[in-house]
Amino acid sequence: MEKKPASTQPLERATSHHPFVPGALVIVALCNPREKFWGMVLGLVPEGLSLSGAELASFEDLAVMVKEGEPFTPAVVFFPMHRIERVELDLPDGNLPSLSQRFFAKTGLEPAAALSPGEGGSAGRSSADSKSEGSSSAVKERA
Numbered sequence: 001m002e003k004k005p006a007s008t009q010p011l012e013r014a015t016s017h018h019p020f021v022p023g024a025l026v027i028v029a030l031c032n033p034r035e036k037f038w039g040m041v042l043g044l045v046p047e048g049l050s051l052s053g054a055e056l057a058s059f060e061d062l063a064v065m066v067k068e069g070e071p072f073t074p075a076v077v078f079f080p081m082h083r084i085e086r087v088e089l090d091l092p093d094g095n096l097p098s099l100s101q102r103f104f105a106k107t108g109l110e111p112a113a114a115l116s117p118g119e120g121g122s123a124g125r126s127s128a129d130s131k132s133e134g135s136s137s138a139v140k141e142r143a
Helices: 006-014 056-067 099-107 111-115 127-142
Strands: 025-030 035-045 048-055 075-080 084-089
Touching (some): 025 099, 025 111, 035 056, 035 075, 035 111, 048 084, 056 099, 099 111
Antiparallel strands (some): 025 084, 035 048
16 A cells, blocks of 8 residues: 655545545635635634634745744634635645645645644754754853
């Protein structure tokens, strides 16, 4: 049995009978106030949608920030159903790549890894970078 890349597994689950399962990458259109959010579904219940992600308006800035190795912590949010206008899977449209594909192309980082709560804080940085940064800031505080 052939093992598939991790990036396709949530998509396969998401395109089955129940498309909006935890781990699915989505774009959410909201009202009052009007905004759009890109992220990974954490949970969907009758009361609303839990998501880990970022506002769509800051997507390009986010990709640049992650590419440059700056720390990034995804927003973990809950949107009540009365605010949700539409939820769509983040899929390519013809020749246009999905936001997830664009994020990966710009950063080299799997969106699911960057958007996982607790994982994104050091997105784009190795653990060695995080450790050395932490020790250098401790030295600065002592000085």
